[in-house]
Amino acid sequence: MGCLESRASSHGTHGRIPPKPTEGLDDDDLGWLTGGDKSPVTPARALASTNRNSGYREDAPLTVRVQIELEGGWKDCSTDEMRAICRQLAKGEVVFQIHARGQNYQVDFSRAEGGGTQTNISTGKARRLRILDAGEEEPVPEEDVAVGSGDAPESTPAPGADEGADALGMMDAAASAPVSPEVALQKSYGPQSKRGGASMHPYKVLEGNEHAKKCFAKFEENEARLCGEWAVFYHSYSFAALIYEVHAAVGSVLFRFRSQYATLPRILMHEFKETPDISYLMKRFNEEFAENKRDHHPDFRRVGLSVMCSLASTGPEACVAMVFIAGYSCKDLSFRSVLENLLESCYVPRAKVRKLADEIIAMSEKHGLDVSQFGGKACQSGKAGHLMQLFIKRKLVDKLVYAAKPYGPVDEERMPISQWLDSNKSTQVGQARVLAHPKYFMQANCVRMFVASADPTFHRNRQAFQDELIRKLSLILAEPSLRERAATGIYGGMLPSWWTAEDQRKHA
Template identity: 80%
Template sequence: TVHQNVAYHVTLGLRALAKVMGCFESRSSGEVVGREVRHAIPRSSSEVDDDLGWVAGDKSPVTPARAFASSNRNIGEDAPLDVRIQIELDGGWRDCSTEETRAICQQLAKGEMKFTIHARGQNYNIDFSGAEGGGQQTNISTGKSRRLRILDKGEEEPVPEEDVAALSEFPDGASAPVTPETALQKSYGPQSKRGGASMHPYKVLEGNEHAKKCFAQFEANEARLCGEWAVFYHSYSFAALIYEVHAAVGSVLFRFRSQYATLPRILVHEFKETPDAACLMKRFHEEFADNKRDHHPDFRRVGLSVMCSLASTGPEACVAMVFIAGYSCKDLSFRGVLENLLESCYVPRAKVRKLADEIIAMSEKHGLDVSQFGGKACQSGKPGHLMQLFIKRRLVDKLVYAAKPYGPIDEERMPISKWLDSNSSTQVGQARVLAHPKYFMQANCVRMFVASADPTFHRNRQAFQNELIQKLSLILSEPSLRERAATGMGSLPRDLWWHATIVVDC
């Protein structure tokens, strides 16, 4: 009918308007996902009215915030969030934390367009009442204001922040052109399957459905990123708590995205004498080759032992076999390392021991094995963890060298980038990675994913990180203390880390 056709075209017009305002995300096929009801043909007038009910209630402007307020969403503490709230920082738009997003969504769901939230030790006024469709966040203490926006989460993960600038160079959502080098790497496929590699090491995972799912996810990551990234695998166990604290400190001070992975090193000043893999190799020849090799404390401070295939068979370590128990040295005091780390982060000395006790208790609650810290072992008896470490191909030789067991340089596979860029099998061969935080905290240089052999901690890890971040935020709530902590680690100035993507000589 004429009424149906008019209503249908009104629907399309409003959807287009909402899309411009950021209410919906679009797929390349043109299908709109998110809050839109997916119909490709005109419907009855009652169906159209229902679809547009969120704009018909009053004369208020049609904005994403008001659309959200009318959507009757469940925003409970455990309910999944189907929107993203972003804040415009000096380096561009960034996703707000899950905690901040939930706090804002809970207020919007009540119909509140102006309200106050508490986040990262600060109070903020939030205002989504404007007619232009966006919002504003104002720090009550400093008066600093920043823009906010609401986007549907959609069915795909957000575009990484470092890719936003690159995408903006190509209008109408077009992708950046694929270089011949990237296309070649894509044609070779995932690194762990190159050269006709056998997947027989996976047989040790039979009967362990959790482990099989973890490895399947790692395989999917490799397939997605193999064009521009080389991949490495770092097995660990008792060091997990140290890595988790590094990640939480990185989140509190530098907005490191700790929900995706841990952070193996954070004290930048420890890399002063060893800024790259070439320096690490030189020091190995001169200092470590006849003195504990890669077990030397100075090597451990900066280096990681890694394998180059998820289906590795050696030498010395098979990733699938060591996943359950992990890999760790016990010739050090883990409790001492934890307390020294907290002191290095300028946690007041009087609070260090108590904070360490609280962190260990928190770890036990979430299932992390802290038996080497004076706490409890995990109930499953599976303390292993596996870090999947992607490094941009242009940075591989800067941060990695091919190694034999215990760290000597494997000259036959050097430069390691040539080996990893080929279609050869990487099942046999170790490497050592310089874990410089300057690169590891930049998603356009290094990307990490982690899996835990213990299903309980694997499931609880994000909740554990949230609690840890909250605890450290309270301890480091004073801005001047955060400034001292950030600069005391030997890092770049805090305002540069906090507000912008760091530019380094890559």
């Protein structure tokens, strides 16, 4: 479920690693990191896409905000200034003039890091500019984690008495709040994995593995708690875990992603420029991927996840419980350069990349994460599997998910998939593909995730590993201008409207 089908395949890897012959290599091979445009992601490049250009015509709503740095901090430019600047950038112009408030200004977005300046031609006074994505959602309030983001992993310290009492009070209030008829109906159907009289016989493979049984019991609790407003999916992966963990730590440092609960499958926003929602992914599948590797195609893998729709799934082609226990095998491929290229893509200074990669691999070994494919050690248990429980707000399901057959073709009989998932039918048989768009995956009021590792040592140590990784990245990205440059590049040339240069470690 790195893709679901554990079949042999052959992909190249990102950047400098040439494709290698593989034996037993399955879909968890990080083929989604192959190739890629290494050019800086600037506002001019980010805005030069068809789906954004319409917003810069007269009277059309703007999808971004342009801000200028004044003595009192960052302030929005006027709508006319925003439209004039964005119109030029959408044409690919990076140095141009505009007229605003009776003055002529030279605007320059030619710097590789993506920031801009606005200079008054008469006075020579220059000020910094930045571009923010207006966004569809604001980040969920910090206190919401006590209400609905789920129980923390085993290693999470218990809250203090006062904090715990406050959290319980908030949870009681949330539980007693009135719910809509639609949410009440979903709650009456119960957990998605148990609907339609689903059999729990796939759990037989968990017998004798108390750790795995405990992980699945926690997932069941999450489903029962969240089934009213959220549909659930299961994504299995193994050697991609280190990449997912680095994504999560970077997301925590720069964007307040709650990495204590889960990894982050994708983080580079510009990869989604041509695929902003699931309709584009289905279209691209039919036109580009259907006859060429299907969901194994690197361009598909850069944005898509293969998932099952039940914790007790039996197929087609994958059983979640069996995949979690058995994991995946992957041979004759080193991902060390994949990690280094990822760190560069996350704007870690190039001079620090190699040393940081060494430290991350050593850190992984210390906490029990299998990094045998990165030149490090395997986990002691030999169980390298990981399972992500992925909750998507029901209103977003048809924007981010489609029902799929093995290898990714659309399963029209279960489309739109929301109707199938909102019903009381069994979801034991049926795959899906999810658009793992970071814009939604980093917002806890859109997507919520929890992870379990088949190796009990790393499962127990995961939060400590994340804490150490976050501290390391926070030191490297501590300087505010570097932090802003990194966030701008990762977010596709413009920042989310709620972003701040403040050190985000306290929010992790």
